[in-house]
Amino acid sequence: WAQDVRKNDAGELAIDGIAVSELKAQFGTPLFVMSETDFRARARSFKDAFDAAFADICGGVDVYYAGKSFLCTAVAAWVADEGLRLDTCSGGELAVAARAGIKGENLGLHGNNKSDAEINRALDMKLGRIVVDSLDELDRVAKIASDRGEIANVMLRLTPGVHAHTHEFIATAHEDQKFGLSMAGDSTEQAGLSAAEEAVAAATGYASIELLGLHCHIGSQIFEPDGFELAAQKLLRFHAAMQEKYSIVMPELDLGGGYGIAYTPVDTPRPAAEIAQAMAAVVRSTCAELGITSPRISIEPGRAIVGSTTFTLYEVGTLKTVRVDAPGDSEAEENVTHPRRYVSVDGGMSDNARPVLYDADYSAILASRTSAASAQLSRVVGKHCESGDIVVRDVYLPEDVAAGDLLAVPGTGAYCWALSSNYNYLARPGVVAVRGGSARLIVRGETEEDLLNRDMGVPND
Numbered sequence: 001w002a003q004d005v006r007k008n009d010a011g012e013l014a015i016d017g018i019a020v021s022e023l024k025a026q027f028g029t030p031l032f033v034m035s036e037t038d039f040r041a042r043a044r045s046f047k048d049a050f051d052a053a054f055a056d057i058c059g060g061v062d063v064y065y066a067g068k069s070f071l072c073t074a075v076a077a078w079v080a081d082e083g084l085r086l087d088t089c090s091g092g093e094l095a096v097a098a099r100a101g102i103k104g105e106n107l108g109l110h111g112n113n114k115s116d117a118e119i120n121r122a123l124d125m126k127l128g129r130i131v132v133d134s135l136d137e138l139d140r141v142a143k144i145a146s147d148r149g150e151i152a153n154v155m156l157r158l159t160p161g162v163h164a165h166t167h168e169f170i171a172t173a174h175e176d177q178k179f180g181l182s183m184a185g186d187s188t189e190q191a192g193l194s195a196a197e198e199a200v201a202a203a204t205g206y207a208s209i210e211l212l213g214l215h216c217h218i219g220s221q222i223f224e225p226d227g228f229e230l231a232a233q234k235l236l237r238f239h240a241a242m243q244e245k246y247s248i249v250m251p252e253l254d255l256g257g258g259y260g261i262a263y264t265p266v267d268t269p270r271p272a273a274e275i276a277q278a279m280a281a282v283v284r285s286t287c288a289e290l291g292i293t294s295p296r297i298s299i300e301p302g303r304a305i306v307g308s309t310t311f312t313l314y315e316v317g318t319l320k321t322v323r324v325d326a327p328g329d330s331e332a333e334e335n336v337t338h339p340r341r342y343v344s345v346d347g348g349m350s351d352n353a354r355p356v357l358y359d360a361d362y363s364a365i366l367a368s369r370t371s372a373a374s375a376q377l378s379r380v381v382g383k384h385c386e387s388g389d390i391v392v393r394d395v396y397l398p399e400d401v402a403a404g405d406l407l408a409v410p411g412t413g414a415y416c417w418a419l420s421s422n423y424n425y426l427a428r429p430g431v432v433a434v435r436g437g438s439a440r441l442i443v444r445g446e447t448e449e450d451l452l453n454r455d456m457g458v459p460n461d
């Protein structure tokens with residue numbers, strides 16, 4: 001939950017004093033409810049924690065908020081306000097950044113398949129960095145910049161061979177995925193050089209490319225610092241080797257995002273300060289061992305800033321109960337079943353695709369009132385025409401939950417609205433931001449008219 005969300009005296013969930021019934025009356029459901037106060041606090045605390053940990057190493061850290069997790073004009077403006085920069089990955093995200101008035105120097109552009117139009121847009125906006133993903137793209141950026149008579153600021157995205165899982169990581173070549181330049185083995189182009197080295201060599205040869213440094217991103221929803229530490233070490237070693245071999249100075253190094261958050265009580269992410277200190281210790285010792293000055297470090301957190309700031313408010317509709325096998329059911333207990341109640345809400349996989357895409361777990365609470373009724377194992381499901389349309393797989397909710405009650409699902413700030421769809425012609429929900437006791441729409445919910453406006457009707461032959 002965001003820091004300012006709690007039950008009020010009437011037993012209703014309230015954010016910064018505004019009760020969910022008021023939000024429902026004003027904006028309808030489903031609705032994403034975000035705490036602007038909490039968003040700003042988390043953005044600032046990430047920046048402060050990393051700045052403090054890296055102060056003596058490289059004078060602080062540039063934090064690029066990963067817009068892919070959730071972006072709209074207001075959020076982009078708050079990010080800038082709090083002293084962060086913005087990581088984008090498409091022309092559309094750049095358009096939002098431009099609308100929010102973010103300076104090009106504070107923007108990065110990612111993507112494994114940037115269009116010429118996106119590269120041109122990045123150059124028009126004088127972006128601080130274009131993160132190049134492949135040799136192919138390096139040539140393309142160099143040519144476009146050269147045709148324009150300009151110099152593109154480039155970082156190279158490498159795959160350091162660190163494959164991070166939620167609770168563990170395995171150091172593996174991990175070559176078989178679409179992102180980045182491989183640091184392992186020979187590239188297919190030139191024997192003896194990895195794709196990463198070939199890109200460094202090529203980038204230093206282009207008059208239209210300013211090579212700022214190296215970048216990596218090892219994965220997402222990671223709790224332990226080990227994977228980040230190993231990636232930092234590998235990148236710094238490569239950074240030092242390339243600087244020496246090609247007599248260049250690369251002033252920056254980006255270690256990506258991926259810091260995990262708690263979706264349910266079993267998740268135990270580390271505080272940002274702890275991760276920052278662990279990463280700083282490795283950067284400090286690796287630079288000392290290599291005898292180099294640390295480049296300016298940057299990171300790209302998305303989920304860890306926005307994820308916990310938001311909950312989704314749903315209204316309960318139909319209910320049904322089925323009997324299911326008890327967990328761990330054995331032959332001897334063949335007839336042991338227990339009831340599971342299906343609680344349907346007015347949204348689902350169109351506003352939160354994460355359970356169906358990643359088996360993600362969420363929790364839910366009865367938000368519109370308190371109940372003294374006993375708890376019943378429940379599954380919160382959406383209204384879509386798919387049995388996989390689950391919002392919360394298993395949660396205990398009061399037995400008397402009924403149609404018209406409001407449920408709140410916390411932790412929906414990252415990759416929920418961002419991944420939303422119009423499946424089954426449902427209108428995407430709006431996003432409301434609360435601050436100082438007032439609730440303001442930052443993204444309007446779609447209407448049926450919005451959906452029909454894009455349908456061009458029957459062609460007139």
Ligand code: LLP
Pocket residue numbers: 066068069087110217219220221256257258259300301302303304354358414415
């Ligand atoms: N930097 C790069 C280059 C990335 O690709 C990503 C996420 C981030 C930063 C931010 O990662 P974060 O700090 O938010 O974990 N849809 C998935 C997550 C996909 C992440 C894509 N890249 C999900 O809902 O879990």
